[in-house]
Amino acid sequence: MSGEAAAPPPRPAVGRTGAGGGRDTEWLSAFLMCAFALVLSLPGDSLAGPAFSFFHRLGLNETVWAFAFGATGSLRVAALYINGRSPRTPYARMLGAFLGFLGWGEVGVLVQQGTAAAFGVAAPDAAIYGLLAAMELRSLYRASYDARYVAH
Numbered sequence: 001m002s003g004e005a006a007a008p009p010p011r012p013a014v015g016r017t018g019a020g021g022g023r024d025t026e027w028l029s030a031f032l033m034c035a036f037a038l039v040l041s042l043p044g045d046s047l048a049g050p051a052f053s054f055f056h057r058l059g060l061n062e063t064v065w066a067f068a069f070g071a072t073g074s075l076r077v078a079a080l081y082i083n084g085r086s087p088r089t090p091y092a093r094m095l096g097a098f099l100g101f102l103g104w105g106e107v108g109v110l111v112q113q114g115t116a117a118a119f120g121v122a123a124p125d126a127a128i129y130g131l132l133a134a135m136e137l138r139s140l141y142r143a144s145y146d147a148r149y150v151a152h
Contacts, residue, residue, distance in 0.1 A: 026080055026093065026139045029100050029132060033073030040066035050118030051125070054110040072099045087150045093143035101136035104129050 040046050040062045047055045047062055055065070079092035108129030115123035 023080060023083070023139075023142070025135050026076065026097065026142070029104075029136060029139065030073050030076035030080060030096070032132070033069045033076065033100065033103070037066045037068075037070030037073060040069070051111055051114045051123060053118065054114040058110075069103060072096060072103060076100070090143050090147035090150055094140055094147065097136045097140035097143055101133050101140065104136060105133035108133060 045062065046052075047065070075092060076096035079089050079096060083089045083093070108126045111129060112123045112126035115121065115126070
């Protein structure tokens with residue numbers, strides 16, 4: 001070899017490349033975040049139930065939660081829509097997936113704590129939010145994989 005840097009492996013075909021090969025989970029989470037924000041922004045106290053009591057212990061009201069989830073979800077929708085037209089989109093997708101992991105994970109923990117404190121049982125919702133958080137780790141991996149192909 002003449003001292004040239006090794007080229008990255010060839011980029012896989014665009015589109016679905018097998019089971020779960022698309023960005024469906026990223027789109028799903030982005031829309032779920034927007035929907036979660038929308039529900040929280042409706043009139044009334046959506047976090048009034050005992051299962052959500054630990055949300056209030058952080059000192060954050062519904063407006064803050066709605067803004068955080070709405071901003072993250074909107075960022076992700078924009079990044080996914082623009083995807084491939086800008087070299088920065090994999091990094092925006094990585095940020096969105098990381099924030100999604102933190103957000104869904106925190107919601108799962110808080111719902112579990114509130115339900116356990118109020119009723120002394122496990123919250124089925126916590127399992128769903130936990131799976132959403134795990135899904136975000138997969139999305140983070142996919143976005144970081146795509147970032148390898150961005151021209152520096």
